[in-house]
Amino acid sequence: MLVVAVALIDARGRCLMQQRPRHRRHGGLWEFPGGKVEPGELPASALVRELAEELAIVVDPAALEPVGFATDAPVTMLLYRCHDWRGTPVPLEAEAFRWDRPEALAGLPMPPVDVPLLAALARFVAHG
Numbered sequence: 001m002l003v004v005a006v007a008l009i010d011a012r013g014r015c016l017m018q019q020r021p022r023h024r025r026h027g028g029l030w031e032f033p034g035g036k037v038e039p040g041e042l043p044a045s046a047l048v049r050e051l052a053e054e055l056a057i058v059v060d061p062a063a064l065e066p067v068g069f070a071t072d073a074p075v076t077m078l079l080y081r082c083h084d085w086r087g088t089p090v091p092l093e094a095e096a097f098r099w100d101r102p103e104a105l106a107g108l109p110m111p112p113v114d115v116p117l118l119a120a121l122a123r124f125v126a127h128g
């Protein structure tokens, strides 16, 4: 299963993470906005679609910068980061969401693939 996700990063270097609805797989865990890549879809297009559905924001695929990828079978997740979007994120599907520095988010309960990707993101945000 190929999953794409994004770290939206605001002007203060804070990143958005959201909590999965409790009745879903991985319910209650904190994760990056995103979702599954559908057959025939490009990863960046899937992410643009998911961000419109989940957060009601508009993202230009050119504003998505790769951070890295991680696998925990059956999930392989590609993480991008993005500093520029149109609209104010509204949690249309999440139980809750929060903005915080990546190192402050590291203690939250999250799916296994998110752990190394959040660490990679923290290095990016710290060193540019």
Ligand SMILES: Nc1nc2c([nH]c(=O)n2[C@@H]2O[C@H](COP(=O)(O)OP(=O)(O)OP(=O)(O)O)[C@@H](O)[C@H]2O)c(=O)[nH]1
Binding pocket: 003, 004, 005, 024, 025, 026, 030, 031, 032, 033, 034, 035, 036, 075, 077, 111, 112, 113, 114
């Ligand atoms: N969006 C997102 N999904 C993640 C992350 N980490 C991670 O393991 N996943 C997993 O990747 C899959 C994401 O797909 P999804 O959110 O579209 O899937 P779902 O199974 O809830 O949706 P569906 O029932 O509508 O098909 C889920 O199994 C989710 O648990 C993450 O940081 N962000």
